[in-house]
Amino acid sequence: MKKLSLWVCLLFSILPIHASPVSDLELVGQAKLQVWFWDVYESALYSPDGLYQVGSYPQALEIKYLRDIAAADLIDATREQWQRLSLWSEQSQRWLLTLSDIWPDIRRGDTLVIKVDQQGVSHFYHNGDLIGQIDETTFADSFLSIWLSEDTEYPKLRARLIGVTPP
Template structure:
């Protein structure tokens, strides 16, 4: 599969929150208030950790910090897992990996629009969003049930997007990498319970 570099013009995209509009024709706000988040205790395969090692020159594997599932009423949306070098979370620490497995089909354009909405929720100005939106429109394809999307940020802040385990898009802008992770990891995220599970503060079901 071709690896997309930052700046290419393919009409691809990023990550889903507007799924609620597809499922129940509701709003993202309703999605976040109605969603239930639960911890999944299923162990992570060591082969996965080895595949996403910390940069090409570093063979150390990352350890799982936490994981959670996003669901809307009786709909399972996705499972998310967070990895760091020592299995602990510290604000803006690198390297880090966010791995998501989707349980529903999601249109690429809905993913981009939902990501922009979350950036607005975090207080990013429109000038910044316009500057980085071209990354979103290239980073992900349409999502199908069972697909995995992985964002691997190395110690220098360079981001690598993996689609079903294959390198798909790269970006060398540390600010973009951190801002993308902030959707899940910022203290101001619209999904605080999911954040608590991902960073290992909660270890029980909601």
């Protein structure tokens, strides 16, 4: 029995232990995106008190992907959503270049988190590991608008994320 305990302790001492980037926040709401009959991702929004307030930070959006998606496709989808929301600008193009350096190709089961801190800096995590950040405070509002704007392409998903509609 002592050998087993020793092996368990040794195993846990060499494995990296990651605190979740949202562990200090409370769940606001969660939703699954389905496009036609395909499950794309499950998402969850977090805030300090579990309530959504526009432009109030810290805040985090966690997306668990239910299919493989190339980073280039994520970049294209972000561009399309910003154009659809009339948020496209030269600044947006620079942000997409930065995101293309940050985001990896996604495998089914991977999680991406954007956590916006109190100063408005956006931190990106892939499967719990910090992979990059964008320091421009205007980025957070533009990026999160894809899901949280009243003009989002997916209003039912938005309603669930902000806690207006039960999951």
